[in-house]
Structures are given as C-alpha cells and as structure tokens.
Amino acid sequence: xxxxxxxxxxxxxxxxxxxxxxxxxxxxxxxxxxxxxxxxxxxxxxxxxxxxxxxxxxxxxxxxxxxxxxxxxxxxxxxxxxxxxxxxxxxxxxxxxxxxxxxxxxxxxxxxxxxxxxxxxxxxxxxxxxx
Numbered sequence: 504x505x506x507x508x509x510x511x512x513x514x515x516x517x518x519x520x521x522x523x524x525x526x527x528x529x530x531x532x533x534x535x536x537x538x539x540x541x542x543x544x545x546x547x548x549x550x551x552x553x554x555x556x557x558x559x560x561x562x563x564x565x566x567x568x569x570x571x572x573x574x575x576x577x578x579x580x581x582x583x584x585x586x587x588x589x590x591x592x593x594x595x596x597x598x599x600x601x602x603x604x605x606x607x608x609x610x611x612x613x614x615x616x617x618x619x620x621x622x623x624x625x626x627x628x629x630x631x632x633x634x
Contacts, residue, residue, distance in 0.1 A: 510604045517603035519569075520553040525592050525599060528557035530564045534575045537568045545598045549575070556601070562586035565610075580610070590615035 522545060532540070537557060538549040547553065555568045563586050567578040587609055592599045605615055 510602075513604050514602040519603075520551075521556065521601040521603065521606050522547060522553055522598045523556040523590075523601050524558070525596055527560035527562075528566070530557075530559040530566065530579075532557075532566075534568070534577055537566065537577070538575060541568065547598070554606075556606075558587055558589065562589070585612060588612070588614035588616065 522541075524540065524545060526544075528537075528540070537555070540557070541547050541549040541555050545555070547555070549555065549568070550570045552570055557566045557568070558564065563582045565580045565587055569576055569578075590599065590601070590605065590609075601609070608618070609615060
C-alpha cells in the first residue's frame with residue numbers, strides 16, 4: 504500500500520521547536536546578542552537546541568540561531584528579491600512557535616497569512632477494538 508507523508512508526520516519528524524521573534528531584529532547582531540535576546544526578550548533558553556528565528560525590519564533577511572552540541576550556530580539568508588511573509592501574530596506576543604512545515608513554507612516564499620486549513624473527516628477512535 505502506498506503511504507504518503509502528511510504535514511503532521513513531517514512536523515513530528517523534525518522534533519525541534521521553532522520560535523519566531525515577532526519584532527524586527529537588527530541583522531548586524533551576532534551570536535551573543537541574539538542569544539541574549541532569546542533569554543531576555545523571548546524568555547527562552549538559548550542552549551535548549553530550539554531554532555530561534557529573527558527577521559530584519561525590511562523582511563528580506565532572516566537569521567536562525569541554535570545551539571549545536573558545543574557552540575552556537577547561525578544560519579543567515581538574504582533575499583535578492585521579495586520578502587519573508589510573516590504568519591499572523593498577536594501584537595503583544597514576543598515570539599510565536601512555528602511548525603517545521605511552516606518554516607519550510609516561509610523559506611519557500613509562501614505567505615503564511617493566506618494559508619487556511621479546511622475541515623476534514625476524522626475517523627472516530629473505536630472503543631474496545633481488538634477484543
């Protein structure tokens with residue numbers, strides 16, 4: 504039988520939490536300053552192994568900070584054209600958690616504000632199955 508992956512399976516397969524900082528970040532900031540932002544602004548532990556995303560004011564630059572076993576690693580992307588399209592966020596939230604599939608869509612240029620899931624049938628769990 505053919506088994507295709509679902510978004511839920513892809514998200515669970517990542518196993519790492521992803522936190523997006525909601526306020527624009529100065530892209531000149533480096534490892535230590537971004538780690539301090541994670542701790543002070545987001546209230547998270549920068550050594551947790553989570554991915555922490557920061558987007559510049561013009562939304563054409565993105566940095567991802569994470570702890571990689573023995574030191575911080577920083578991934579940086581600058582778009583030559585276009586902007587990163589942010590998800591809908593509460594104005595008072597310091598950060599928002601993303602799923603792995605949402606991060607992939609963000610990096611691919613998909614507008615996360617326009618994504619809308621439609622209702623699907625969910626098979627009810629059978630009580631006493633296997634007896």
